Amino acid sequence: MSTLVAATTPTTPMIPVARPSIGEREELAVLEVLRSGWITQGPRVAEFERAFSAYIGCRHAIAVSSCTTALRLALLAQGIGPGDEVICPSLSFIATANSIASTGATPIFADIDPETYNLDPLQLESLITERTRAILIVHQIGLAAEMNALSAIAQRHSLPIIEDAACAIGSGYNNELIGRPIGRIACFSFHPRKILTTGEGGMITTDEDELAERLRRLRQHAMSVSDVARHNARTIATETYDEVGYNYRMTDIQAAIGLVQLDRLPGFLARRRALAARYTQALQSISWLECPTVPANCEHNYQSYMLRLTDGTPGTRDSIMQTLLEQNISTRRSIMAIHREAPYRSTRWEASLSVTNRITETGFILPLYHEMTEEDQDRVVDALHSIQL
Ligand SMILES: Cc1ncc(COP(=O)(O)O)c(C=O)c1O
Numbered sequence: 001m002s003t004l005v006a007a008t009t010p011t012t013p014m015i016p017v018a019r020p021s022i023g024e025r026e027e028l029a030v031l032e033v034l035r036s037g038w039i040t041q042g043p044r045v046a047e048f049e050r051a052f053s054a055y056i057g058c059r060h061a062i063a064v065s066s067c068t069t070a071l072r073l074a075l076l077a078q079g080i081g082p083g084d085e086v087i088c089p090s091l092s093f094i095a096t097a098n099s100i101a102s103t104g105a106t107p108i109f110a111d112i113d114p115e116t117y118n119l120d121p122l123q124l125e126s127l128i129t130e131r132t133r134a135i136l137i138v139h140q141i142g143l144a145a146e147m148n149a150l151s152a153i154a155q156r157h158s159l160p161i162i163e164d165a166a167c168a169i170g171s172g173y174n175n176e177l178i179g180r181p182i183g184r185i186a187c188f189s190f191h192p193r194k195i196l197t198t199g200e201g202g203m204i205t206t207d208e209d210e211l212a213e214r215l216r217r218l219r220q221h222a223m224s225v226s227d228v229a230r231h232n233a234r235t236i237a238t239e240t241y242d243e244v245g246y247n248y249r250m251t252d253i254q255a256a257i258g259l260v261q262l263d264r265l266p267g268f269l270a271r272r273r274a275l276a277a278r279y280t281q282a283l284q285s286i287s288w289l290e291c292p293t294v295p296a297n298c299e300h301n302y303q304s305y306m307l308r309l310t311d312g313t314p315g316t317r318d319s320i321m322q323t324l325l326e327q328n329i330s331t332r333r334s335i336m337a338i339h340r341e342a343p344y345r346s347t348r349w350e351a352s353l354s355v356t357n358r359i360t361e362t363g364f365i366l367p368l369y370h371e372m373t374e375e376d377q378d379r380v381v382d383a384l385h386s387i388q389l
Helices: 026-034 043-056 068-078 096-099 121-126 147-156 209-218 227-232 253-282 315-325 347-352 354-362 372-386
Strands: 062-066 087-091 106-110 132-138 161-164 185-189 201-204 304-307 361-365
Touching: 026 253, 043 062, 043 201, 043 253, 062 068, 062 209, 068 096, 068 132, 068 161, 068 185, 068 201, 068 209, 087 096, 096 106, 096 132, 121 147, 132 147, 147 161, 201 209, 253 304, 253 372, 304 354, 315 361, 315 372, 354 361
Parallel strands: 087 106, 087 132, 132 161, 161 185
Antiparallel strands: 062 201, 185 201, 304 361
């Protein structure tokens, strides 16, 4: 443990684990909306949806207030509710399971592949029962799940796939962008830790016209004629509310930021991929660290760059993170294991999710953001190498 010596001076600036890139273009776009007289869901949201669906290459994009509300709507639109089971990974942010629980259904946790951190198709199939109503797949920290195998299982059991693509904007699978309709619906997040941010926000993509129409209504109190349509109408239009709906709207202020961020996305992705390659190049010689594995048919967006401790580590995961923090380098623990949090804790999951347990205990996330300099990255690399000595 004596090898974990901090070498910080009080003047060393803190390297954050993530930082959004918001510039003058985003500021001006927001100003324009603020001055337009329409600040909630309106023309900018519609424009953002069109630009997003064109980028992904799908028929419909439906903007909402977050990925959590996107997932909830996606599940509700499948008719999922009390008494139903939805299979998902436990190694994910808790929103994945909360979105299922919020419909009254029960999340059933499947274990993951130790290399990709994504659902293990074999274990998943053994969890399907007569109560299973959907499979909620996560493309974890921006690496696509094994969709061919998962889709084959879903088809065999006539189950819809919903993709939690919160972290997966710009990620690829078999030369297609995530969000193209492999499953029925994919849900993205624009939280500031994500690659494209609108502060908070989410997007649902699908190719199904009727489903898209229903999702558009549900996100807005299930009103039959939208407020924009009524605003623009030249004859009086009266709306009806034919089912229970929600206020999951994105604002035009957020969409204006999103449009600029979408335009900058190729640059963000290229920068992150270059920085990730640089990390791997510099860290792969450290025997007690495992760098990310990327299958040949996947293109990672490096939403997060997660390392894993292997055997012979010079300290615990937390002591290594603490050593880095004392050098003003911020890290985060691995993706959480949802089944270890109070609402979902049970001996069933603790016993059946051995890979999830191992990864959540040994993984940690390094700083990575669009504007990270190579000098800052070298500081992180040097700090890790000095732990080795
Ligand atoms: C895998 C996953 N799903 C869902 C969410 C929820 O996204 P949001 O914060 O937009 O609701 C997150 C957010 O971190 C996530 O990582």
